[in-house]
Amino acid sequence: MSEKRFPRRAIHLDCHTMPAIPDVGVDFDPERFADTLARAHVDYITVFARCNLGMAFYPTKVGTVHPSLDKDMLGPMVEACHARDIQVAAYLNAGIDHEHALQHRGWCKMNAQGQVYRIDRMGHSFRDLCLNTDYGQHLLDMCAEVLDWYPVDGLFLDCFDLRPCYGVECIDGMRDLGWDPFDEEKAKDFCYLSHKRFFQKVEELVAAKRPGIKIVYNGIGYRDQPTHLELEILPTSFWGYDYLPWAIRYARTVDRPYFTMTGRFHKGWGDFGGLRPKESLLFDCYNSIANGGTCSIGDHLHPRGYLEPAVYDLIGEVFSETMKLDPWADDAKALADIAVVEPRLGDCSRQGPDTSSVKGAARMLMELKAQFDVCDAQHPLEGYRLLILPDHVTLDDELKAKVERHLAAGGALITSAVSGLDPEQTGFALDEIGAVYEGPEPHDPGYFLPTAEIAEGFPELPQTVYHPGIAMQAKPEATVLAEFHQPYFNYRAWDWRHENMYTPQDRDSGRPALVQKGQCLHFSFPVFLGYFKEAMLPYRQLVGCAIDRVLDEPLVKAENLPSFGQIDVTEQPGRRMVHLLTYVPELRGEALQVVEEPIVIADVTVRLRLDSKTVARAYLAPTQSELPVRVEDGYAVVTVPKVRGYQMVVFEEE
Numbered sequence: 001m002s003e004k005r006f007p008r009r010a011i012h013l014d015c016h017t018m019p020a021i022p023d024v025g026v027d028f029d030p031e032r033f034a035d036t037l038a039r040a041h042v043d044y045i046t047v048f049a050r051c052n053l054g055m056a057f058y059p060t061k062v063g064t065v066h067p068s069l070d071k072d073m074l075g076p077m078v079e080a081c082h083a084r085d086i087q088v089a090a091y092l093n094a095g096i097d098h099e100h101a102l103q104h105r106g107w108c109k110m111n112a113q114g115q116v117y118r119i120d121r122m123g124h125s126f127r128d129l130c131l132n133t134d135y136g137q138h139l140l141d142m143c144a145e146v147l148d149w150y151p152v153d154g155l156f157l158d159c160f161d162l163r164p165c166y167g168v169e170c171i172d173g174m175r176d177l178g179w180d181p182f183d184e185e186k187a188k189d190f191c192y193l194s195h196k197r198f199f200q201k202v203e204e205l206v207a208a209k210r211p212g213i214k215i216v217y218n219g220i221g222y223r224d225q226p227t228h229l230e231l232e233i234l235p236t237s238f239w240g241y242d243y244l245p246w247a248i249r250y251a252r253t254v255d256r257p258y259f260t261m262t263g264r265f266h267k268g269w270g271d272f273g274g275l276r277p278k279e280s281l282l283f284d285c286y287n288s289i290a291n292g293g294t295c296s297i298g299d300h301l302h303p304r305g306y307l308e309p310a311v312y313d314l315i316g317e318v319f320s321e322t323m324k325l326d327p328w329a330d331d332a333k334a335l336a337d338i339a340v341v342e343p344r345l346g347d348c349s350r351q352g353p354d355t356s357s358v359k360g361a362a363r364m365l366m367e368l369k370a371q372f373d374v375c376d377a378q379h380p381l382e383g384y385r386l387l388i389l390p391d392h393v394t395l396d397d398e399l400k401a402k403v404e405r406h407l408a409a410g411g412a413l414i415t416s417a418v419s420g421l422d423p424e425q426t427g428f429a430l431d432e433i434g435a436v437y438e439g440p441e442p443h444d445p446g447y448f449l450p451t452a453e454i455a456e457g458f459p460e461l462p463q464t465v466y467h468p469g470i471a472m473q474a475k476p477e478a479t480v481l482a483e484f485h486q487p488y489f490n491y492r493a494w495d496w497r498h499e500n501m502y503t504p505q506d507r508d509s510g511r512p513a514l515v516q517k518g519q520c521l522h523f524s525f526p527v528f529l530g531y532f533k534e535a536m537l538p539y540r541q542l543v544g545c546a547i548d549r550v551l552d553e554p555l556v557k558a559e560n561l562p563s564f565g566q567i568d569v570t571e572q573p574g575r576r577m578v579h580l581l582t583y584v585p586e587l588r589g590e591a592l593q594v595v596e597e598p599i600v601i602a603d604v605t606v607r608l609r610l611d612s613k614t615v616a617r618a619y620l621a622p623t624q625s626e627l628p629v630r631v632e633d634g635y636a637v638v639t640v641p642k643v644r645g646y647q648m649v650v651f652e653e654e
Helices: 030-039 074-082 098-103 134-149 168-176 184-209 244-251 278-290 309-329 356-367 397-408 527-534 537-550
Strands: 009-014 044-050 087-093 154-158 214-217 229-232 258-263 294-300 338-341 372-375 386-389 412-416 435-440 446-450 463-465 470-474 479-487 505-517 520-523 556-559 566-572 575-581 586-588 592-594 600-609 615-621 625-627 630-632 635-644 646-653
Touching: 009 087, 009 258, 009 309, 030 074, 030 309, 044 074, 044 134, 074 087, 087 134, 134 154, 134 184, 154 184, 168 184, 184 214, 229 244, 244 258, 244 278, 244 356, 244 372, 258 278, 278 294, 278 309, 278 566, 278 575, 278 646, 294 309, 309 615, 309 646, 338 356, 356 372, 356 527, 356 537, 386 397, 397 412, 412 537, 435 505, 446 505, 446 537, 470 505, 479 537, 505 537, 520 537, 527 537, 556 566, 575 600, 615 635, 625 635
Parallel strands: 009 044, 009 294, 044 087, 087 154, 154 214, 229 258, 258 294, 338 372, 338 386, 386 412, 412 520
Antiparallel strands: 435 470, 446 463, 446 479, 479 505, 505 520, 556 600, 566 575, 575 646, 586 592, 600 635, 615 625, 615 646, 630 635, 635 646
């Protein structure tokens, strides 16, 4: 094989195959398999050593071969793909293994009531297994077998689950450490510790047998991934289209290469007859490239062992478009003015936090054309012009010190609801915030009304605050930018006669909804959660006003780009790339969002802050069609004649 580089165009190939299927692999031809991938411009594929049913697709001596398989599929796949410079990772489901849970019922995870997890379910995700039973060694033995027998380029271990186990092995393990098994937090800590011990064994195994290959622990936090990140995000499944925008902006701060794993399926994994439109897949891939990532598309092998030609015709069309952008995408780094700080994202020891406020902030900032990262508590905050702490981010000593250094260096801060309070929520942790905390907001709903200073463009009507936050007063030196109005009574309050459903505003509460002191602004209500839940455009307008007051020279500006239009900036040595996306996921029917066609937008003006750089030329990629460029007020300015779903604009330095 040629020198290996990080994948640009990957396939994640599931093969979760029920034991009742009688003809597994009968049509498998490794040469045809690999040729199909090569024609589709694939350079990396994750293939199945063992599926989530527990069935192996190679002649394992450790596990259980699928009962109707009479050949080795894994070895010939690896050999044929390597002959075409396609890297191959081996998939083993680590958290789910139906067959071995049936054979070894003592390997199953137990809940706090002493029952097998999900015992009441007959779906595909029941019977999680515990790494502290003999199952852990069984899984390591299968990994070792694959590494010994096949020159794979990676291991993909799927479906890790950090819900604690209360089997006897885990109970004894906790007690050996002096931990109380009845303490739920300690049980969670032990589950995470058990996983970390297992990961160390995997990495020692890889170092001894196949040093330097890739490893993925799917289901575990980004910071625990040892080599790279694979962002599993099927937007037409339960992830939705609001997941990738924040997740990839978090991934790009973790200092690992990453690709976005979308899927070809109309719905979720294993939707054999579901095929998304080309533009839908392109939207996901362009989104990844615009954020400094590369591309992966999920598929599922037919049990007989062949790749569906229609699927790879489609994938080939998509990848033939994205590969044209390689010269401007390779090793490109995303740029940002703003950091949205969610400290809990970096805690790999727990199931992920509720990200509703982060999703609301990400959607709002994209629509405002702001350039932002999403950061956890471990990421340094130097270099950002503005920090946003969305709705619930209290300040412990470490985060408080980071924010204070940021403010001392001239940076700005936007907080909302309980964000900015001390961990005990007794008061604001920073003197710089221009509000005094008075406790939880007693009124629900509430209303905000902008003051004259920012009222332009708002309707002359108090706007509903659907989710209560905190009650606060403005400090004497602060400026009130929006008032908080209270209702006659709270929604659905009950007086034993009538349930109060109709709750119009009554009067100004005498308290603010938004205050500014210097470079700090605070919203009394959870404006980002509210935007995610209720899509209130005045919330976005209010946040836009707040940003404009402290960030007067954003990295990029756009004119004639609609609210749904996305704009992102990446950088390579000597040039910056502006990515314009104009796709709209449309809700069709009850629940499914569909992208069918690109939206065409004409005459989009882009202004890119120069940052002391001198622009020699600007052009469209990949065509390299020249664009007239001028310099105005510290910005390089071009007009893009047409954006058809996606367009990259390149600004090259002298």
